[in-house]
Amino acid sequence: xxxxxxxxxxxxxxxxxxxxxxxTSVGLRxxxxxxxxxxxxxxxxxxxxxxxVEQFPADQHLDDVHLAQILExxxxxxxDGTVQCDGKVLQLSLHSPEVDRLVSPxxxxxxxxxxxxxxxxxxxxxxxVVMVGRxxxxxxxxxxxxxxxMTADAEVRARRRVDQLRRQGVVADFxxxxxxxxxxxxxxxxxxxxxxxxxxxxxxxNNSLDGFDDAVQSxxxxxxxxxxxxx
Numbered sequence: 001x002x003x004x005x006x007x008x009x010x011x012x013x014x015x016x017x018x019x020x021x022x023x024t025s026v027g028l029r030x031x032x033x034x035x036x037x038x039x040x041x042x043x044x045x046x047x048x049x050x051x052x053v054e055q056f057p058a059d060q061h062l063d064d065v066h067l068a069q070i071l072e073x074x075x076x077x078x079x080d081g082t083v084q085c086d087g088k089v090l091q092l093s094l095h096s097p098e099v100d101r102l103v104s105p106x107x108x109x110x111x112x113x114x115x116x117x118x119x120x121x122x123x124x125x126x127x128x129v130v131m132v133g134r135x136x137x138x139x140x141x142x143x144x145x146x147x148x149x150m151t152a153d154a155e156v157r158a159r160r161r162v163d164q165l166r167r168q169g170v171v172a173d174f175x176x177x178x179x180x181x182x183x184x185x186x187x188x189x190x191x192x193x194x195x196x197x198x199x200x201x202x203x204x205x206n207n208s209l210d211g212f213d214d215a216v217q218s219x220x221x222x223x224x225x226x227x228x229x230x231x
Contacts, residue, residue, distance in 0.1 A: 010145050011128040014137035017150035018185050020157025022207040023132045029216045031130040041133030044116045045107045046094040047083045053098045062105050104187040135194035146223045149198035152208040157181055
């Protein structure tokens with residue numbers, strides 16, 4: 001928040017979209033250009049999921065009792081983008097296939113969403129942010145100055161994910177990754193608590209063609225226009 005004429009003005013940007021749509025890469029570039037704090041809400045869900053996988057590696061499906069134990073772990077999102085669980089960074093990669101498999105089911109649990117949203121709102125009170133996720137503009141920051149929904153074809157998103165994993169030294173099967181992405185889309189869009197969606201307040205950007213520069217410039221142009229008109 002910044003003060004204009006004695007009033008608080010919301011300068012936040014909310015970027016929502018499915019996995020692999022490019023919202024994180026675009027959001028980072030936008031935050032750097034505007035000198036705003038970048039917050040990837042997905043990292044918080046991945047921290048809870050990774051903590052679950054580390055502690056209960058034999059679970060193939062979510063166990064309510066086990067998940068309740070994980071939710072007792074305090075999670076903090078630091079200004080440098082690192083996320084700590086119970087004061088330490090987890091050893092398991094937040095983007096490992098094991099985490100990918102369970103992150104959407106974990107994210108769909110209302111108690112998890114309450115814990116994550118509480119931390120996200122704490123950050124946004126302290127900082128002007130570019131925050132990316134799946135329900136940022138609809139649930140977490142409903143008064144954001146600008147709301148963006150990024151889309152991309154599932155096949156394109158799967159290819160990006162495979163390339164990302166390969167850069168991390170992880171061999172991934174395209175068909176399996178595509179199936180996982182489509183299943184995550186189904187879960188994220190159909191859950192009762194804050195589903196993945198957009199409203200008339202959003203500007204829609206299709207990022208299927210890897211047009212990161214165009215997407216960044218479109219967001220910056222609209223943001224600066226709204227900021228100028230709000231002053």
